Each structure stands twice: as C-alpha cells, then as structure tokens.
Amino acid sequence: xxxxxxxxxxxxxxxxxxxxxxxxxxxxxxxxxxxxxxxxxxxxxxxxxxxxxxxxxxxxxxxxxxxxxxxxxxxxxxxxxxxxxxxxxxxxxxxxxxxxxxxxxxxxxxxxxxxxxxxxxxxxxxxxxxxxxxxxxxxxxxxxxxxxxxxxxxxxxxxxxxxxxxxxxxxxxxxxxxxxxxxxxxxxxxxxxxxxxxxxxxxxxxxxxxxxxxxxxxxxxxxxxxxxxxxxxxxxxxxxxxxxxxxxxxxxxxxxxxxxxxxxxxxxxxxxxxxxxxxxxxxxxxxxxxxxxxxxxxxxxxxxxxxxxxxxxxxxxxxxxxxxxxxxxxxxxxxxxxxxxxxxxxxxxxxxxxxxxxxxxxxxxxxxxxxxxxxxxxxxxxxxxxxxxxxxxxxxxxxxxxxxx
Amino acid sequence: xxxxxxxxxxxxxxxxxxxxxxxxxxxxxxxxxxxxxxxxxxxxxxxxxxxxxxxxxxxxxxxxxxxxxxxxxxxxxxxxxxxxxxxxxxxxxxxxxxxxxxxxxxxxxxxxxxxxxxxxxxxxxxxxxxxxxxxxxxxxxxxxxxxxxxxxxxxxxxxxxxxxxxxxxxxxxxxxxxxxxxxxxxxxxxxxxxxxxxxxxxxxxxxxxxxxxxxxxxxxxxxxxxxxxxxxxxxxxxxxxxxxxxxxxxxxxxxxxxxxxxxxxxxxxxxxxxxxxxxxxxxxxxxxxxxxxxxxxxxxxxxxxxxxxxxxxxxxxxxxxxxxxxxxxxxxxxxxxxxxxxxxxxxxxxxxxxxxxxxxxxxxxxxxxxxxxxxxxxxxxxxxxxxxxxxxxxxxxxxxxxxxx
DNA sequence: GTAGGTTCACTCAGTTCA
DNA sequence: TGAACTGAGTGAACCTAC
Ligand SMILES: [Zn+2]
Ligand SMILES: [Zn+2]
Ligand SMILES: [Zn+2]
Ligand SMILES: [Zn+2]
Numbered sequence: 001x002x003x004x005x006x007x008x009x010x011x012x013x014x015x016x017x018x019x020x021x022x023x024x025x026x027x028x029x030x031x032x033x034x035x036x037x038x039x040x041x042x043x044x045x046x047x048x049x050x051x052x053x054x055x056x057x058x059x060x061x062x063x064x065x066x067x068x069x070x071x072x073x074x075x076x077x078x079x080x081x082x083x084x085x086x087x088x089x090x091x092x093x094x095x096x097x098x099x100x101x102x103x104x105x106x107x108x109x110x111x112x113x114x115x116x117x118x119x120x121x122x123x124x125x126x127x128x129x130x131x132x133x134x135x136x137x138x139x140x141x142x143x144x145x146x147x148x149x150x151x152x153x154x155x156x157x158x159x160x161x162x163x164x165x166x167x168x169x170x171x172x173x174x175x176x177x178x179x180x181x182x183x184x185x186x187x188x189x190x191x192x193x194x195x196x197x198x199x200x201x202x203x204x205x206x207x208x209x210x211x212x213x214x215x216x217x218x219x220x221x222x223x224x225x226x227x228x229x230x231x232x233x234x235x236x237x238x239x240x241x242x243x244x245x246x247x248x249x250x251x252x253x254x255x256x257x258x259x260x261x262x263x264x265x266x267x268x269x270x271x272x273x274x275x276x277x278x279x280x281x282x283x284x285x286x287x288x289x290x291x292x293x294x295x296x297x298x299x300x301x302x303x304x305x306x307x308x309x310x311x312x313x314x315x316x317x318x319x320x321x322x323x324x325x326x327x328x329x330x331x332x333x334x335x336x337x338x339x340x341x342x343x344x345x346x347x348x349x350x351x352x353x354x355x356x357x358x359x360x361x362x363x364x365x366x367x368x369x370x371x372x373x374x375x376x377x378x379x380x381x382x383x384x385x386x387x388x389x390x391x392x393x394x395x396x397x398x399x400x401x402x403x404x405x
Numbered sequence: 406x407x408x409x410x411x412x413x414x415x416x417x418x419x420x421x422x423x424x425x426x427x428x429x430x431x432x433x434x435x436x437x438x439x440x441x442x443x444x445x446x447x448x449x450x451x452x453x454x455x456x457x458x459x460x461x462x463x464x465x466x467x468x469x470x471x472x473x474x475x476x477x478x479x480x481x482x483x484x485x486x487x488x489x490x491x492x493x494x495x496x497x498x499x500x501x502x503x504x505x506x507x508x509x510x511x512x513x514x515x516x517x518x519x520x521x522x523x524x525x526x527x528x529x530x531x532x533x534x535x536x537x538x539x540x541x542x543x544x545x546x547x548x549x550x551x552x553x554x555x556x557x558x559x560x561x562x563x564x565x566x567x568x569x570x571x572x573x574x575x576x577x578x579x580x581x582x583x584x585x586x587x588x589x590x591x592x593x594x595x596x597x598x599x600x601x602x603x604x605x606x607x608x609x610x611x612x613x614x615x616x617x618x619x620x621x622x623x624x625x626x627x628x629x630x631x632x633x634x635x636x637x638x639x640x641x642x643x644x645x646x647x648x649x650x651x652x653x654x655x656x657x658x659x660x661x662x663x664x665x666x667x668x669x670x671x672x673x674x675x676x677x678x679x680x681x682x683x684x685x686x687x688x689x690x691x692x693x694x695x696x697x698x699x700x701x702x703x704x705x706x707x708x709x710x711x712x713x714x715x716x717x718x719x720x721x722x723x724x725x726x727x728x729x730x731x732x733x734x735x736x737x738x739x740x741x742x743x744x745x746x747x748x749x750x751x752x753x754x755x756x757x758x759x760x761x762x763x764x765x766x767x768x769x770x771x772x773x774x775x776x777x778x779x780x781x782x783x784x785x786x787x788x789x790x791x792x793x794x795x796x797x798x799x800x801x802x803x804x805x806x807x808x809x810x
Numbered sequence: 811g812t813a814g815g816t817t818c819a820c821t822c823a824g825t826t827c828a
Numbered sequence: 829t830g831a832a833c834t835g836a837g838t839g840a841a842c843c844t845a846c
Contacts, residue, residue, distance in 0.1 A: 017846090020813070046812060056839045062815080063837080071668060075511060088838075109814070117815070121844065451821060461830045467824080468829090493829075514823070522824075526835065816843075825834075 016107050019050065038101040039094065040087040049103040056087070061098045064091065065105040119264045119276065122201050126280050168356055172349055179229075179313045186224035192217055192274050201266075202275035207285040208392035214267060214277050216401055218252045221269075223400075226320060231342045239335065247320050249404050250381045254319065254374060257298045258312050286384065286391050293380055297373050304369055308357070311370065314350045318343055319374055443506040444499065445492040456507040461492070466503045469496065470510040524669050524681065527606045531685050573761055577754055584634075584718045591629035597622055597679050606671075607680035612690040613797040619672060619682050621806055623657045626674075628805075631725060636747045644740065652725050653809050655786045659724065659779060662703045663717050691789065691796050698785055702778050709774055713762070716775065719755045723748055724779055 035044040037054035048058035049065075064072070072092040074080060080093040087094055099105070109117065168176075204210050223244060226232045232240065259269050260279070267277040283291050301307060321343035354366055388394060388405045395402075440449035442459035453463035454470075469477070479485060479497040487495075487502045504510070514522065573581075609615050628649060631637045637645065664674050665684070672682040688696050706712060726748035759768040793799060793810045800807075 020846095048813070054839090055841085058813090059839060060837090068668075091837095107814080114815070117845080121815095124844085453822070459830090460832085463822090464830060512823085519824070522836080529835085812846090814843105814845085817841085819838105819840095821836105821838080823834105823836085826832085828829105828831095 016050075016104075020047075039097050039103075040082055040084050042084045042087075049105070049107045051098070051102040051104075053098075053101075053103065057094075057098060057103075060087075060091075060094060061103050061105075062108055064095050065098065065103070066108055116264060119201065119266060123265060123278055123280065126203070126278055168352055172352060175349060176310055176314075176353065179310070179317075182228035183225050183313055185228060186221045187269060187272060189224050190217060190220040192272075200275050202277060204277060204281040204285065206392065208396055210282065210285045211392065211397055211401060213275075215252055215256075216398065217274070218255050218269075219248055219401065219404060222248060222251055222255060222316065225316070229317060231345060232317075232320070235339070235342075236335075239339070243320055243323070243339075245403055247322060247378075249385065250374070250378050251316050251319050252404075253294065253377050253381060254312075254316065257294075257301050258309070260298060260302075262302055290380065290384060293376070297376050297380075300369065300373050304366065310353060311350065314346050314353065315370060315374060317346045318350065319378075321346070322378075442489075444502050444508075445487055445489050447489045447492075454508040454510070454512045456503070456509075458503075458506075458508065462499075462503060462508075465492075465496075465499060466508050466510075467513055469500050470503065470508070471513055521669060524606060524671060524683075528670065528683055528685060531608065531683055573757055577757060580754060581715055581719075581758065584715070584722075587633035588630050588718055590633060591626045592674060592677060594629050595622060595625045597677075605680050607682060609682060609686040609690065611797065613801055615687065615690045616797065616802055616806060618680075620657055620661075621803065622679070623660050623674075624653055624806060624809060627653060627656055627660060627721065630721070634722060636722075636750060637725070640744070640747075641740075644744070648725055648728070648744075650808055652727060654790065655779070655783050656721050656724050657809075658699065658782050658786060659717075659721065662699075662706050663714070665703060665707075667707055695785065695789060698781070702781050702785075705774065705778050709771065715758060716755065719751050719758070720775060720779060722751045723755065724783075726751070727783075 035046065035052050036042070037044040037057055038051050039053055039057040042054035042056065044052045044054045046052065049061055053061070072095060074090050074092040076090060076093070078093065078096075080086075080090040082090075082094050082097045202213070204213065226240075226244065235243070256267060260267055264276075265279040267279065267282065268274055285291075321339050323339060351367070358366060385405050394405060397405075440451065440457050441447070442449040442462055443456050444458055444462040447459035447461065449457045449459045451457065454466055458466070477497040477500060479495050481495060481498070483498065483501075485491075485495040485498040487499050492499055607618070609618065631645075631649065640648070661672055665672055669681075670684040672684065672687065673679055690696075726744055728744060755772070756768065759771055763771060790810050799810060802810075
C-alpha cells in the first residue's frame with residue numbers, strides 16, 4: 001500500500017523523535033557499512049527518513065519528495081527496476097520506491113524548521129567566537145531563564161484581532177485599525193536592502209553599527225508611523241520635532257523589545273525580509289549594564305501574559321506624547337494642555353481596549369506594569385543619551401539619528 | 406573494455422563498490438582525453454545517452470536519432486567504417502553504429518521535456534535576478550501549498566467532451582458547441598506575433614507590460630469571443646459597450662486563472678504559440694496583496710475537482726452580463742430585464758450542463774463555489790480599477806485597454 | 811554515534827555559434 | 829557539424845544538535 005499522504009502534525013514530530021530514540025537503544029553497534037539501501041541496494045550507513053538507505057537516495061528523497069506530485073513522469077510503464085546502477089534512470093519510479101519502502105516525507109524539515117536550525121547554528125558559532133576571542137571578563141548575562149517556558153509562545157502567538165463590541169466605539173475601533181495600518185505602512189515604506197530569499201543574519205560588531213543599521217531602520221519606521229497619526233499632524237512643527245527628539249529613542253528600544261524573538265534570541269521585525277540580528281551581538285554594544293537592565297525590562301514584558309501588539313502601538317504614541325522634562329527644558333513653548341489631551345485620547349483608548357480584552361481586574365495591573373517598565377526604559381535612555389559619545393563617533397551617524405540622541 | 410553493464414547480484418557488493426569507486430575516481434582525475442568514443446574512436450569525456458562517446462557523436466545522435474528512419478541512406482553497402490576522420494562520410498552507418506554501440510534514443514528529451522527544462526532555467530534566472538537587483542519588498546508569496554496533491558492533474562486533464570444526452574437538449578448542445586467554436590476562433594483571430602517554433606518565455610517587468618502584452622491579448626480575444634455570441638449581438642451598441650467596459654477585466658483575470666499551468670507555474674493559452682509568461686513575473690506587478698488574494702482564488706479554483714473549460718466559458722458570459730452596479734452607475738439606460746434574460750439563458754445552460762456531468766448533489770455546491778470566487782475577483786478588480794493609475798501610466802495603454810480600466 | 815541538513819565538484823542533458 | 833558552454837541534478841563528504 002502506497003503511503004497516503006497525510007498532513008503531518010506535532011504528533012508526527014514526536015513520533016519521529018520517539019522512533020529515533022528507540023532505534024538508538026536497540027541497534028547500537030553493529031551497523032556500519034553492513035547495511036543495504038532498501039531502495040537501490042547500494043551501501044547504507046543507517047536510517048534516513050525512517051528507512052535504511054544510502055546517501056544518494058537520502059539526498060534524492062529530500063530533494064524530490066516534497067515536490068508536487070505529477071511533475072515526475074515515468075517513461076516506462078511505472079515499474080522500472082531501481083538498482084544501484086540504474087537508479088538515475090527513472091526519477092518517478094525511484095521516488096515511488098522510496099515511499100513504498102517506507103521513507104517518510106513528513107520527516108523532511110520544512111523551510112521554517114530549516115531556518116530555525118540555521119539560526120541556532122549561527123548563534124552557537126557566534127557564541128563560540130566570542131568565547132575564543134575575548135575571554136576577558138565575559139560576565140555572561142543570564143542567557144536564558146529556563147523557568148518561563150511557554151510564556152514566550154504567548155508572546156509570539158497573540159493575535160491582534162479586535163472584535164468590535166460594547167466598550168470600544170466605532171471611533172475607537174477605527175482608530176486602532178488606523179494604528180495597525182499606519183504601522184504596517186511605516187514598515188513597508190522603510191525597507192532594508194536585504195537580498196536573500198530568506199532573511200539573513202547580519203552581524204553587528206559595534207555600537208556604531210547598532211545605531212546605523214537596526215536602530216536606524218526602527219527609528220525611520222517609527223517616525224513614519226508617527227507622521228501618519230492625525231493627532232501628531234495637528235501639533236505645531238516645533239512641537240512635533242520636540243517630541244520626536246525627546247522620545248523616539250525610548251520608543252525605539254521599547255520597539256526592540258517588541259520585535260525580539262524569544263525563541264530564537266534574535267531581533268527581527270515580523271513579516272519582513274529584514275536581516276536577523278542576534279541578541280548576542282547587541283549584548284556586546286554600548287555597555288554591559290545597559291543591556292543587563294534592558295534585559296530585565298525585556299523579561300518583565302515577556303512575562304506579561306498579555307503582550308499584545310495593539311497595546312504596544314498605543315504605548316508608542318503615549319510615550320511619544322509624554323513630556324517628563326516639563327520644567328527642565330523650557331526652551332520651547334509647548335502647549336502642554338493640548339499635548340496632554342492628545343496623550344489622553346490614547347490613554348483612554350488603551351484603557352478601554354484592555355478592559356475589553358482582559359477585564360477589569362487585570363487591566364489596572366497590566367497598565368501599571370507596562371507603564372512602570374516604559375518609565376524604566378525612559379530613564380535608561382536618558383542616561384545613555386548623556387554618554388552616547390563614549391560608545392561611538394556620533395558624527396558617523398546620519399543627521400536624523402544624531403538628533404535623536 | 407567497453408562498459409558492459411551486467412546486473413550485479415546481491416553477493417557482488419564488494420565488486421560493485423569497487424567498480425563504482427574506480428569509475429568515479431578515474432573519471433574525476435583523468436577527466437579529459439582518456440576515454441574513447443565507442444562510435445568513432447575519438448576522445449570522449451563520459452557517457453552520452455548511455456554510451457561513452459565524443460561531443461560530435463553526441464550532437465550527431467541527438468540531431469538524427471529521432472528523425473524518421475529511412476531518411477538516411479547509405480551509398481555503400483551498409484557497413485561503412487566509422488572512424489574518427491571518416492565519421493562524416495555516411496550518416497546512415499554512423500547512426501546505425503551509435504545505436505549498435507548502445508546509445509539510447511529514449512534518452513533524448515522530447516520537445517515537451519525540453520520546454521519544461523527551459524522554463525525551469527528561466528524561472529531560476531528570474532528568481533535570481535529579482536533577488537539581485539530588486540531587493541525591496543520581496544515578501545514571497547507562498548509559492549506552493551503542498552497540500553493539494555493530485556487535484557492539479559485533474560485540472561490539466563479534464564476533457565471537455567459533451568455527451569449528448571437526456572438533460573441537454575439539441576439546442577443546448579449546439580449552444581455549447583458554438584461557445585467552443587467562438588472561443589477557438591477568437592484565439593485564432595488574435596494571434597501574437599511570435600515567430601519561434603516553440604513558445605518562448607517572455608519576461609514581464611512592469612504592470613504596464615502586463616497590461617500591454619498578455620492581458621491585452623486576452624482582452625482582445627475575449628471581446629472577439631463576446632462579439633460572436635448572438636445574445637450579445639442582440640444588445641444595443643451602448644449596452645454592449647457598457648458591459649464590456651464593466652466586466653471584461655474581471656473576465657480577463659478569471660481567464661488568466663483558466664490558462665494557468667499549475668505544473669510549470671506559467672500562464673499560457675493552451676494549443677497556441679503564445680509566449681509563456683512566468684508566474685514569478687506576474688507576481689511582481691501591481692501589488693503583493695492583489696496577487697496574494699488572486700492566488701487564493703486561483704487555488705480555490707484549482708481545488709475544484711471539476712475544473713471544466715465549458716463551465717468556464719459559460720461563466721465568462723454570465724459574468725459579462727452581470728450588472729452589479731445597478732444603482733451606482735445609472736448613467737446609461739440598460740434594459741435590465743433583457744439583460745437578465747440573456748444572463749439567465751446561460752445560467753440555465755450551465756445548470757443543466759453541470760447536472761448532466763456532475764449530478765445533482767455536486768452541482769449546487771460547484772456552482773456556489775464558482776460564483777463565490779468569481780465575485781471575489783469582481784471585488785478585487787473593482788478595487789484595482791480605482792487605483793490602477795498608481796501602478797502604471799495608463800495613457801501608455803491602447804485606448805481599448807484604457808477603456809476597460 | 812545517529813540522522814537531519816549543507817556544500818561543492820562533477821555528470822550529462824541541451825544550447826550556441828563559428 | 830562539433831567545440832565550447834550552461835545549468836539542473838547527483839552524491840560523497842561534511843557539519844551539527846541531540
Ligand atoms: Zn539507495
Ligand atoms: Zn519508471
Ligand atoms: Zn564519436
Ligand atoms: Zn554507409
């Protein structure tokens with residue numbers, strides 16, 4: 001009976017692991033060059049895709065099994081002999097025989113799995129390199145607190161679906177949609193110059209690079225995002241500039257937490273072809289304490305069960321319109337009341353949104369946590385701005401970027 | 406010392422391994438000039454068509470082996486000597502010797518296989534090119550959903566045979582035949598200016614080109630098709646123009662789904678010498694969302710087991726006679742009842758046709774699916790028309806084409 | 811050590827052009 | 829016609845997580 005292509009699922013994967021483990025236990029020593037490929041009778045080293053097969057059939061199967069059927073054709077009558085020296089003659093029959101003899105296409109990794117694997121390898125390589133080159137005080141940041149396992153998946157999977165309902169009025173609803181749209185537009189309008197078909201891992205070797213590449217893109221996107229917000233447009237030009245200068249960098253780092261992929265320990269704006277940035281690389285920029293504290297804040301965010309991208313986007317705006325230097329920098333005449341009102345629009349929106357989604361009890365705690373952590377970032381950034389010149393040659397940045405520091 | 410391909414038995418493994426290793430090793434080292442052509446004794450590089458042969462015999466064999474036998478004649482007595490410097494003397498004997506010494510004509514690719522290979526190369530080239538120079542928004546459309554396995558072959562093979570029987574009256578039958586004929590005529594009357602003997606792959610680099618070349622041809626053909634339909638002829642001139650303007654573009658895209666070759670990922674009107682258009686190229690026109698949604702619809706169609714070109718053609722007409730803007734565009738005085746009747750003729754025809762071919766149970770579901778998806782296209786096109794100017798300079802199109810937007 | 815993927819030199823189809 | 833060339837596919841050798 002030919003295999004009837006089933007959609008494989010999680011359980012398949014578990015099964016694979018199981019099978020492999022059992023096999024290891026039972027057949028321990030004996031085979032090495034003593035096996036015969038069940039497909040072509042060539043020499044086999046062991047199991048490949050759940051059948052004892054040779055290297056060539058392994059590669060053949062990997063390359064062809066997932067191709068849509070029907071592409072391969074048999075020139076004979078569909079039962080060509082597949083032997084060691086004739087295996088190349090008929091692909092169709094070779095593939096059929098592979099399947100017949102029990103090779104499983106479900107065990108071929110998907111593109112996504114391959115990508116993940118690649119990331120993991122790259123990460124380890126980098127890690128090793130760091131260890132090798134600079135084994136000075138490498139005071140490792142706690143690279144993983146293994147405790148909070150599945151919280152992270154929440155973070156990944158939270159869908160941002162808004163169900164129009166009681167609390168949120170039509171206007172609120174459209175406002176949120178506009179935020180989503182504005183953000184998506186902002187991302188689209190500021191593309192990186194990536195080349196590869198799958199996102200590449202781009203190393204970062206210095207603070208300057210950090211600010212010239214990933215943070216620069218983020219900044220541009222955020223500013224584009226702001227510019228699309230009506231309430232922002234209604235501010236004076238001066239006020240616009242003031243708030244962007246004052247708060248963008250904070251938001252950039254808030255944003256970086258937002259795009260951090262906890263699973264793979266990389267920074268990557270989802271649904272883009274942006275390069276991937278390894279956390280390890282970021283860690284080696286600026287200084288250790290900065291990232292240590294940032295990591296704490298990041299963890300706090302990730303531990304929030306309700307990590308929601310709409311909340312994040314609203315917070316971007318609330319942060320943008322915050323003026324914590326009310327007294328210090330009175331160089332510019334800010335219409336405080338107006339800004340306050342604007343900020344309040346989004347505070348209210350956020351509050352209603354949270355009430356709707358998370359209920360009364362959770363909401364206040366949730367907002368408190370968000371706010372607290374954002375204020376921590378603000379503080380950290382304020383401190384950083386005053387010492388930024390210690391970590392890079394600021395004149396090497398674009399003027400826009402300089403103005404954000 | 407010629408390679409005599411004996412079948413090795415199980416126990417011969419060692420020998421086989423030896424042989425294989427030898428062949429590989431020797432082949433790799435003394436790659437050049439150590440082999441001898443079994444046909445003409447010239448220098449050979451390796452196997453060609455399953456016999457060790459030189460470049461010239463390889464080319465000779467490819468060019469001549471598939472020619473009808475008897476065309477070549479020997480001027481001697483059929484056993485001319487074929488040697489390095491005499492090989493050109495007698496084609497007949499050279500070909501005979503090729504066959505004798507084991508060259509296989511089955512291994513010469515057929516025209517179809519060659520075409521497929523060409524497509525594959527072109528596709529890769531295009532893919533590479535895209536990644537090289539235009540690395541903006543490269544967000545890959547899910548290029549293949551591996552789920553739908555053999556459905557696709559159905560799509561290819563559905564024959565359009567109509568068996569005259571109970572349900573379909575003589576008139577229905579002739580109507581369908583007329584549709585088929587009208588369509589074939591329309592295709593014939595609007596030929597592309599292709600010259601080559603096999604269809605060429607024609608690249609498309611912009612939305613403008615898309616509309617100037619493949620979609621233009623499709624439009625012309627469809628309009629020619631409509632013009633041959635009696636019910637269409639009976640409409641007022643104004644009404645004709647109205648419906649053509651209103652619906653042709655929708656039908657053009659419906660048609661594009663119809664001519665999409667799932668196996669090769671190309672667009673090509675079957676049985677013509679039209680150029681081939683790569684799906685990859687289409688994907689880079691207009692915008693991503695448009696093609697993404699169109700792809701979904703395409704998949705829905707391909708997943709219909711009953712993908713039948715008669716149904717398609719009837720639906721072209723039903724779509725043509727649909728007036729979904731009844732209220733909005735009342736600029737022209739449409740005899741709604743008349744049009745409705747006309748559309749109904751084809752609705753009934755379609756219904757009977759489906760009943761006949763697919764039975765009662767399937768029919769309603771089938772028609773529902775078709776209709777739903779066509780309405781999706783309609784919607785997509787309506788949206789597109791309002792923004793078409795963003796994607797190309799419309800004035801560059803022919804007037805007819807402009808009027809369809 | 812096993813069994814996934816990756817790499818790259820190599821083979822053999824077709825294609826080009828003097 | 830055939831020498832030179834192109835590119836998809838093959839498989840041995842290799843890399844790495846588990
Ligand atoms: Zn094998
Ligand atoms: Zn076969
Ligand atoms: Zn020869
Ligand atoms: Zn002769």
